[in-house]
Amino acid sequence: MAELMETGGVPMGAGRRLKTQKSTVWTRRQQAVCVRRAYKRYGSKKNPNQILDGLNMTVPKGTIYGLLGASGCGKTTLLSCIVGRRRLNSGEIWVLGGHPGSRGSGVPGPRIGYMPQEIALYGEFSIRETMIYFGWVAGMTTSEVEERLDFFINFLQLPPATRAVKNLSGGQQRRVSLAAALLNNPELLILDEPTVGVDPVLRQSIWDHLVEITQGGQRTVIITTHYIDETKQAGMIALMRGGKFLAEESPEMLMQMYQSDSLENVFLKLSLAQIQGKRRRSIYLKEVAGSEDPAGESTADAASEISGEFGDNVSIKSGRSEGHHSVTGPSDLPPEEETPFSCKDMFIIFSPHRMKALIWKNFLWMWRNFGVMAFVIGLPVLQICLFCFSIGRPPLGLHLAIVNNELNNWTDPCHFNTNCTIDMLSCRYLAELQKYNVVEVPYPNEMEAKHAVKLGHAWAALSFPGNYSSSLYERLQQGKDAEDSVLDFSNIEIWMDASDQQINQLLTRNILLSFEDFVMDVSRSCDYPEKVAKLPVNFETPIYGSKNPNFTNFAAPGVILTIIFFLSVALTSGAMLIERNEGILERSLVSGITGTEILFSHVVTQFSVMCGQTIMVLAFAFLTVVEVNGDVGWVALLTVLTGLCGMCFGFVVSCAVDNERNATYMALGSFLPIVMLCGIIWPVEGMHYILKFISFFLPLTKSTESMRAILARGWTITNPTVYYGFVSTLLWIAIFLTLSILLIKFKKG
Numbered sequence: 001m002a003e004l005m006e007t008g009g010v011p012m013g014a015g016r017r018l019k020t021q022k023s024t025v026w027t028r029r030q031q032a033v034c035v036r037r038a039y040k041r042y043g044s045k046k047n048p049n050q051i052l053d054g055l056n057m058t059v060p061k062g063t064i065y066g067l068l069g070a071s072g073c074g075k076t077t078l079l080s081c082i083v084g085r086r087r088l089n090s091g092e093i094w095v096l097g098g099h100p101g102s103r104g105s106g107v108p109g110p111r112i113g114y115m116p117q118e119i120a121l122y123g124e125f126s127i128r129e130t131m132i133y134f135g136w137v138a139g140m141t142t143s144e145v146e147e148r149l150d151f152f153i154n155f156l157q158l159p160p161a162t163r164a165v166k167n168l169s170g171g172q173q174r175r176v177s178l179a180a181a182l183l184n185n186p187e188l189l190i191l192d193e194p195t196v197g198v199d200p201v202l203r204q205s206i207w208d209h210l211v212e213i214t215q216g217g218q219r220t221v222i223i224t225t226h227y228i229d230e231t232k233q234a235g236m237i238a239l240m241r242g243g244k245f246l247a248e249e250s251p252e253m254l255m256q257m258y259q260s261d262s263l264e265n266v267f268l269k270l271s272l273a274q275i276q277g278k279r280r281r282s283i284y285l286k287e288v289a290g291s292e293d294p295a296g297e298s299t300a301d302a303a304s305e306i307s308g309e310f311g312d313n314v315s316i317k318s319g320r321s322e323g324h325h326s327v328t329g330p331s332d333l334p335p336e337e338e339t340p341f342s343c344k345d346m347f348i349i350f351s352p353h354r355m356k357a358l359i360w361k362n363f364l365w366m367w368r369n370f371g372v373m374a375f376v377i378g379l380p381v382l383q384i385c386l387f388c389f390s391i392g393r394p395p396l397g398l399h400l401a402i403v404n405n406e407l408n409n410w411t412d413p414c415h416f417n418t419n420c421t422i423d424m425l426s427c428r429y430l431a432e433l434q435k436y437n438v439v440e441v442p443y444p445n446e447m448e449a450k451h452a453v454k455l456g457h458a459w460a461a462l463s464f465p466g467n468y469s470s471s472l473y474e475r476l477q478q479g480k481d482a483e484d485s486v487l488d489f490s491n492i493e494i495w496m497d498a499s500d501q502q503i504n505q506l507l508t509r510n511i512l513l514s515f516e517d518f519v520m521d522v523s524r525s526c527d528y529p530e531k532v533a534k535l536p537v538n539f540e541t542p543i544y545g546s547k548n549p550n551f552t553n554f555a556a557p558g559v560i561l562t563i564i565f566f567l568s569v570a571l572t573s574g575a576m577l578i579e580r581n582e583g584i585l586e587r588s589l590v591s592g593i594t595g596t597e598i599l600f601s602h603v604v605t606q607f608s609v610m611c612g613q614t615i616m617v618l619a620f621a622f623l624t625v626v627e628v629n630g631d632v633g634w635v636a637l638l639t640v641l642t643g644l645c646g647m648c649f650g651f652v653v654s655c656a657v658d659n660e661r662n663a664t665y666m667a668l669g670s671f672l673p674i675v676m677l678c679g680i681i682w683p684v685e686g687m688h689y690i691l692k693f694i695s696f697f698l699p700l701t702k703s704t705e706s707m708r709a710i711l712a713r714g715w716t717i718t719n720p721t722v723y724y725g726f727v728s729t730l731l732w733i734a735i736f737l738t739l740s741i742l743l744i745k746f747k748k749g
C-alpha cells in the first residue's frame with residue numbers, strides 16, 4: 001500500500017516538532033490503533049444513519065489519546081469497531097498490529113482492557129468476585145488478582161472488597177468497572193467515559209495513573225470523555241464531528257494553532273469551519289506530502305488517509321520519537337496474513353482458564369440468585385403436579401335431568417326390587433347409573449328436563465316411558481317378535497348437551513356401560529345366562545395399556561418433555577439476555593472470551609440445573625399417576641436430551657434477538673405450534689396431512705412418541721419408534737447449537 005502520512009512515535013506535548021512519514025502497511029501496524037477510510041452506518045441502505053464517514057485515526061503507541069465529540073457523534077461505535085465488536089461497512093482497522101477479530105491478532109483478548117459506557121458488571125457479585133472473574137479471564141492467578149485488588153481499593157477509593165456491586169453508588173460502580181479494565185495491565189486500554197461521576201481529586205489521580213502507565217511507551221490509552229478540559233493531559237486528542245475527525249493533534253499544538261486558550265474554543269472554531277465547508281486539505285497535503293511520491297499514488301489517495309477533516313493534524317510524528325521508535329518490532333506483531341477460514345475454526349478449542357472463570361461465574365450467579373433459582377428448579381415440579389391432578393381425571397358429579405314416567409308423582413322416591421321382578425326397572429337402571437358418580441335430578445316432564453339442559457343445569461335429559469319396565473321385559477322375552485310399540489316404550493330417550501366432547505363421550509360411555517351392568521344384574525336375579533345380556537362383542541385384556549385408558553397417561557410424555565424443553569429455553573435465553581443487556585457480554589467478548597465458550601459454559605451450568613429438574617419431574621409423575629411399563633433410565637435420558645435441546649433453542653433465541661421482549665415473543669410464538677403439532681394433546685394421526693408432514697420435523701414429535709412407547713408399551717431402545725426419538729432430539733441439538741455458534745460468530749453490528 002501506498003504512501004500516506006503516519007506517525008511512528010509518541011507525540012507528547014505542545015510545541016514538539018511534528019513531522020510526517022510515509023504510510024505503509026508496516027507503519028500502520030506499528031501504531032497502537034490505525035483506522036483508515038472507515039465507513040459505518042446503521043439502518044438500511046435506503047435510510048442510512050451514517051456514523052463514520054471516511055474517518056482516519058492514528059493512535060501511536062505509548063500515548064493517551066482523548067476522543068472528544070458531542071453525544072451521539074459515534075465515539076462508542078468507533079471504539080466498538082476498534083475492539084472488534086462491530087464491523088465497518090468499509091475501511092481498515094489495525095489494532096496492535098493486527099486486524100481486530102482476526103486469528104492471531106490477540107484482539108479481542110487480554111491485550112485490550114475495555115471499560116464500556118455501561119457499568120457492565122454483575123450486580124450480585126462482590127468487588128472481589130468481580131475482579132477474580134475478570135482476572136481469571138485474563139489468565140491471572142487468584143493471588144495476582146488479590147494483589148492488584150488491594151492497590152485498586154486504595155487508588156480508586158473503593159469500599160471494602162466484600163461489598164456487592166449492586167450496593168455501590170453509580171460513581172463507585174464506574175470505578176470498579178475501571179479497575180476491571182486496568183486489572184491485567186493491558187497493552188491497550190479503551191475507556192469509554194471513565195471519569196463520569198468521579199470527583200475532581202480522584203479524576204486527577206486517575207489521569208495521573210494513566211500518564212504513568214503510558215510513560216514506558218508500551219501501554220496506550222484511548223479515552224472518551226465529555227470533560228473537554230481534562231483531555232489537556234492527553235498526549236493527543238481527536239475532535240469528532242459528522243463522522244470524521246475535525247482534528248487529531250496534541251492539545252497544546254491545537255490551542256497554539258488556533259490561537260485559543262481552551263480546547264472548547266478550538267472545537268467551536270473547527271466545527272464552524274466544518275459547517276462553512278472550508279477544506280484546507282489540499283494546502284496541507286502539499287506541505288506534508290511534498291513531491292515525494294515513489295509509489296506513484298495520487299494526491300487524492302493520500303488525502304483520503306489524513307485523519308483530520310482539515311488536514312492540519314495528525315499522522316504526524318513527534319520530535320521525541322524521531323530516530324528512536326518506541327514501537328514494537330515486527331517480530332512482536334501478529335502475522336500479517338490471516339490463515340484461511342476452516343470449519344475447525346468454528347469450533348475453536350476452549351481456553352481452560354476462561355472456561356473455569358465462566359463456569360465459576362455462572363454457578364456464583366445462581367447461588368447469589370438463590371430465590372430465583374429455587375423457583376426455576378421447583379417450577380417444573382409445580383407444573384407436573386398441576387398436570388397430574390387436573391388433567392385426565394374423569395369429571396365427577398355431572399348433573400342429569402331425569403323424567404321418570406313410571407313414578408306416580410315425579411317427586412316420589414325411586415324404589416325398586418332387586419329380585420327377578422319387572423317392576424320399576426327404570427329405578428333399578430338409575431341406581432346402576434348413579435354408581436358412575438352422576439347426580440340425578442328429577443323433572444316433571446321432558447320439556448322442563450330439556451329446558452334444564454338448555455340452561456346448562458344438566459348435561460343430559462333422560463326420559464323413561466310410563467310402561468318402561470313391562471315393555472323392556474316383553475322386548476327381552478319376545479325378541480324379534482316384539483311389537484313396534486313394545487320396542488318404542490322400552491327405549492330410554494336421551495337429549496345430550498354435546499358441546500363438550502370429553503364430557504359427552506364420557507357420559508355416553510357411562511350410560512351404555514351402566515345399562516349393560518343393569519341388564520346383567522336383572523339377568524342374574526332371574527337366572528338367565530349373563531352372556532345373553534351382553535353385547536356379542538368381547539374386549540379382551542388389552543395388549544398394551546388398561547381396559548380403561550386415561551388421558552393422563554396419553555398426555556404425560558408430551559407434557560413432561562414440553563415442561564423441560566420450554567423451561568430450558570426460558571432459563572438459557574434469560575441468562576444470555578441478562579448478560580447481553582447489561583453490557584457484560586460485550587465486555588466479556590472484548591476480554592477474549594469467545595461466544596462458543598460462553599455458550600458451553602452455560603451448557604455446563606444449566607445442564608446441572610436441568611438434571612435436577614428432570615429427576616424431580618419424573619419422580620413426581622411416576623410416583624403419583626403416570627403408569628410406567630418401560631425402562632425409566634431411557635425415559636430420563638430422553639428427558640435430559642430434550643432439556644439440552646431446549647437449552648440450545650434458548651441460545652438461538654438469545655443470539656437471534658436483541659431484547660427480552662422479542663425473546664419472549666419468539667419463545668411464546670414457538671410454544672403453541674410445538675404443543676399443538678407435536679402430538680402432545682391430540683394424536684398426530686388426526687392432523688391435516690400438511691401439518692402431519694410439518695409435525696414430523698418438529699423437535700418434540702418423535703421424542704414424545706418415543707417416550708410414550710417406552711412408558712405405555714414398555715418398548716426398548718431397539719424399537720425404531722423409541723430410537724427415532726433419540727435420533728431426532730440429537731439432530732435438533734446439533735442444528736440449534738450450530739445455528740447459535742454461527743449467529744454468535746457472524747451477527748455483529
Ligand SMILES: Nc1ncnc2c1ncn2[C@@H]1O[C@H](COP(=O)(O)OP(=O)(O)OP(=O)(O)O)[C@@H](O)[C@H]1O
Nearest residue numbers: 042043051070071072073074075076077078117749
Ligand atoms: N445498534 C444501533 N443501531 C442503530 N443506531 C445506533 C446503534 N448504536 C448507536 N446508534 C446510533 O449511532 C449514533 C452514534 O452512537 P454512539 O453510541 O456511537 O455515540 P457516542 O458518540 O458514543 O454518544 P455518547 O457520547 O452519548 O455516548 C447515535 O445516533 C445512535 O443513536
